Amino acid sequence: MGPGVVVTGLTLGALAVVSLLAFQASGAQDRAGGARPTTTTAATSTGPVASATPSASATPTVPPLPTSSGSGTxxxxxxxxxxxxxxxxxxxxxxxxxxxxxxxxxxxxxxxxxxxxxxxxxxxxxxxxxxxxxxxxxxxxxxxxxxxxxxxxxxxxxxxxxxxxxxxxxxxxxxxxxxxxxxxxxxxxx
The missing domain is CATH 2.40.440.10 (L,D-transpeptidase catalytic domain-like)
Structure with a gap:
């Protein structure tokens, strides 16, 4: 099996997982009474991909980025x-x-x-x-x-x-x- 097949398989698997998580998150949002989603990231072989996760009481509130955090990457x-x-x-x-x-x-x-x-x-x-x-x-x-x-x-x-x-x-x-x-x-x- 060549490296192209492996990379393609990993990419397809990662996309399937991200799609499933997005689908589950959209259903959880409905069950939570329409709570607004927060942005998190998921890693794939091509880099970070944004996905939605429900905002619920069990999810900790992310503090805002500190203003004294500098600039640049x-x-x-x-x-x-x-x-x-x-x-x-x-x-x-x-x-x-x-x-x-x-x-x-x-x-x-x-x-x-x-x-x-x-x-x-x-x-x-x-x-x-x-x-x-x-x-x-x-x-x-x-x-x-x-x-x-x-x-x-x-x-x-x-x-x-x-x-x-x-x-x-x-x-x-x-x-x-x-x-x-x-x-x-x-x-x-x-």
């Missing part, structure tokens, strides 16, 4: 809300994705950084297998970066361990990995 991380925004000013809307994360036991100092290292897979300080590691800062011996656990968990960090690992779900980790190659600006806000 960037990853924004809020220490207080533990949210990440992926911003691409060349796109409409500029917010490519937003998702909640679980912080490590140490938070990075607010400021502007750049992605300096990426690792596809590894082991976190908690011993879990992780993927999509995107590192952006080192402070007082602590390395700060985003990652996702391969088992899909986002556990609370052990307070006895000094870690700067910021965990997301696997789908969000993939989005960040695809969005933030080395040199991408990371803005940490309070």
């Amino acid at each position: 960037r990853v924004v991380y809020s220490v207080s809300s533990h949210y990440v925004w992926l911003i691409d000013p060349k796109k409409n809307p500029q917010v490519a994705a937003t998702f909640q994360v679980s912080p490590g036991t140490v938070e990075p100092t607010p400021g502007s950084y750049s992605v300096y290292s990426r690792t596809p897979v590894g082991t976190g300080t908690d011993g879990r297998q992780i993927e999509h590691v995107v590192r952006f800062a080192q402070q007082n011996g602590v390395v700060f970066g985003f990652s996702s656990a391969m088992d899909g968990s986002t556990p609370t960090a052990d307070p006895k361990t000094k870690t700067g690992g910021i965990r997301s779900g696997r789908a969000d980790g993939q989005l960040l990995w695809d969005f933030a190659p080395n040199g991408t600006k990371v803005v940490v806000v309070a």
